[in-house]
Amino acid sequence: MRVTTGQHHPGEHPHVAAEAAPRPGGEDLGVILARALKDVGKNQKDLAAAVAVSHSTLNHWVTGKRGTSRADPEIFRRMAEQLRAWGSDVTVRELFQAVGRRVPGPTxxxxxxxxxxxxxxxxxxxxxxxxxxxxxxxxxxxxxx
Known part of the structure; x- marks a missing residue:
């Protein structure tokens, strides 16, 4: 019998799950993105262009003027991947939790x-x-x- 702790997905190795734990304080999307973009020297326009979403839409999500419930979840995965490619430590799990979405398993x-x-x-x-x-x-x- 195999005993595991926490959520596990086939093909996910243990240190990914630990790394992907939510940040203390339960930051919202705006806070996470502002910090990550500052860390990598980019701005919202750079991120919007990189993940193929309009700057206006991204800005509305960040400021809370528009919800994310109708947004394609793949956008949040692309955001995390792009931020990581630029050198940020933001995880897919972190972004999904920030927008109140179920965290997907690995692709x-x-x-x-x-x-x-x-x-x-x-x-x-x-x-x-x-x-x-x-x-x-x-x-x-x-x-x-």
Whole structure:
């Protein structure tokens, strides 16, 4: 029997869950974005352009003039990814919590990257064994043993 604590998603490694814990004080979207943008030397216009949302819409979310309930959740994931690419420590979990959304599990791309990272960290013989195991797991694979 496997015992885990907290929310777990297949392919999510343990330090991601710990890193993604909400910040103390439960900051709102405006506070988080203002801090992150200042840290990386960018502004709302830069972020809006990078995530393909109008500056006006982003500004309304930040100032609370417009809610985020109808916004595509992928926008918040893109915001976090872009801010991280610029050097911020903002997480997807943090942004989703700030807008009152259910925190999504890792994307297919994130799970694939995690698997690739694991594969690359293994010695050659273990890499071969992992490939053989994966091949055996494919639909229609014939078991020989």
């Amino acid at each position: 297919d791309r994130e799970r694939e990257q995690r698997l690739l990272d694991i594969y690359r960290s293994l010695p050659v013989e273990a890499q071969r064994a992992l490939v053989q195991t994966a091949e055996a797991m494919k639909p229609g694979a014939i078991s020989t043993g």
